[in-house]
Amino acid sequence: MTEGLSRRRVGTPRECGDDDDAGSRTLTPSTSSVALASANNGSEAVSKTDRAPMLTLMEETLLLGLKDQEGYLSFWNDSLSYVLRGCMIMELAFRRRIRITKDAFTGMTGLTDRAVEVVSIKPTGEVLLDEALRMIKTSETRRSVASWMDLLSGETWNIAKAGYQLKQVRERLAKGLVDKGVLRTEKRNFLFFDMATHPVQDPRAKDEVIVRVLDTLNLPRNAALPTRAPGASSPMGSGTFSRYNLGQGIGGQAGRLCLAPVSGSRFYRGEETSRFALLRRVSLVAAACAGSVLENPLVHMDMEARDRAVTRAESLMDVYGHWPFKRDSPLYTADADGADAGDLMVHEVIAAVICVLRKMDRII
Numbered sequence: 001m002t003e004g005l006s007r008r009r010v011g012t013p014r015e016c017g018d019d020d021d022a023g024s025r026t027l028t029p030s031t032s033s034v035a036l037a038s039a040n041n042g043s044e045a046v047s048k049t050d051r052a053p054m055l056t057l058m059e060e061t062l063l064l065g066l067k068d069q070e071g072y073l074s075f076w077n078d079s080l081s082y083v084l085r086g087c088m089i090m091e092l093a094f095r096r097r098i099r100i101t102k103d104a105f106t107g108m109t110g111l112t113d114r115a116v117e118v119v120s121i122k123p124t125g126e127v128l129l130d131e132a133l134r135m136i137k138t139s140e141t142r143r144s145v146a147s148w149m150d151l152l153s154g155e156t157w158n159i160a161k162a163g164y165q166l167k168q169v170r171e172r173l174a175k176g177l178v179d180k181g182v183l184r185t186e187k188r189n190f191l192f193f194d195m196a197t198h199p200v201q202d203p204r205a206k207d208e209v210i211v212r213v214l215d216t217l218n219l220p221r222n223a224a225l226p227t228r229a230p231g232a233s234s235p236m237g238s239g240t241f242s243r244y245n246l247g248q249g250i251g252g253q254a255g256r257l258c259l260a261p262v263s264g265s266r267f268y269r270g271e272e273t274s275r276f277a278l279l280r281r282v283s284l285v286a287a288a289c290a291g292s293v294l295e296n297p298l299v300h301m302d303m304e305a306r307d308r309a310v311t312r313a314e315s316l317m318d319v320y321g322h323w324p325f326k327r328d329s330p331l332y333t334a335d336a337d338g339a340d341a342g343d344l345m346v347h348e349v350i351a352a353v354i355c356v357l358r359k360m361d362r363i364i
Contacts, residue, residue, distance in 0.1 A: 178198060
């Protein structure tokens with residue numbers, strides 16, 4: 001492993017939520033719960049929380065692009081680094097650490113051009129997120145979502161701003177997944193040099209991410225054929241998702257979005273009670289599509305199915321990459337909206353990041 005890297009603090013899924021850090025400094029509450037009435041009369045209300053899942057958006061996107069046995073990403077993917085910085089911004093928004101400012105010129109300024117401000121300095125427990133949050137907080141100049149993605153990824157020609165760049169992000173994310181038991185570390189010889197690689201240690205983590213992607217793309221879960229090499233260890237046994245409730249998808253290719261939690265999930269426990277569960281899935285698909293890693297879990301499908309899946313992903317980015325969201329679209333669902341008035345600040349940041357990801361071809 002590369003020397004000088006900080007070992008992140010890792011806990012169980014119960015420990016990773018923001019609700020447990022009651023003693024940390026904060027400017028605004030980072031958690032809230034709203035009782036939502038169930039559709040069935042007489043049933044108990046369901047409490048929605050802001051508890052974060054065990055895997056972050058950055059780690060999910062990295063897992064989708066990682067080769068299971070080889071343990072490294074494609075050497076030709078030059079867009080993933082920029083996308084990972086966008087995932088950091090979205091993850092900070094989901095955890096209610098940042099928001100887009102409002103001023104007298106809000107109505108005349110595009111969402112991606114408005115400045116980002118910090119609303120909570122409570123540590124997230126993720127080293128990269130805390131480092132990005134500290135940079136945004138200590139910056140003397142307030143910058144937009146697009147500007148922060150440029151600075152954090154190093155996509156700027158201003159040498160004076162080079163200090164904002166987050167370095168070794170992929171390696172540090174992989175190290176964090178090693179700490180969580182998802183990956184393992186091996187050394188691999190590449191002709192003239194040795195490089196640390198990170199093959200998949202616990203295939204179930206990646207399987208759960210793939211199932212959530214397939215649900216969002218309205219593909220049947222039993223289409224998730226194993227992409228790892230034959231004989232690789234898997235808690236699923238014969239390569240099928242025998243421990244999940246398999247179905248034929250959650251609708252047609254043009255069907256509306258709905259949340260179908262993964263049964264027996266280890267890394268997404270209580271996803272059905274998460275306030276932003278569906279919007280997280282949309283954000284994951286948008287990041288995977290922009291980062292050119294969406295094709296990896298679809299590689300075993302026929303060309304027509306893959307084209308439909310990519311088209312749906314681009315349509316989702318179009319719907320949720322505008323502000324306000326395109327509510328008249330068949331791909332829009334009210335489940336993506338929160339019942340809390342404070343959810344608006346989260347939605348604005350997500351829409352701004354997805355809007356930037358849609359324009360990546362003109363940025364990079």
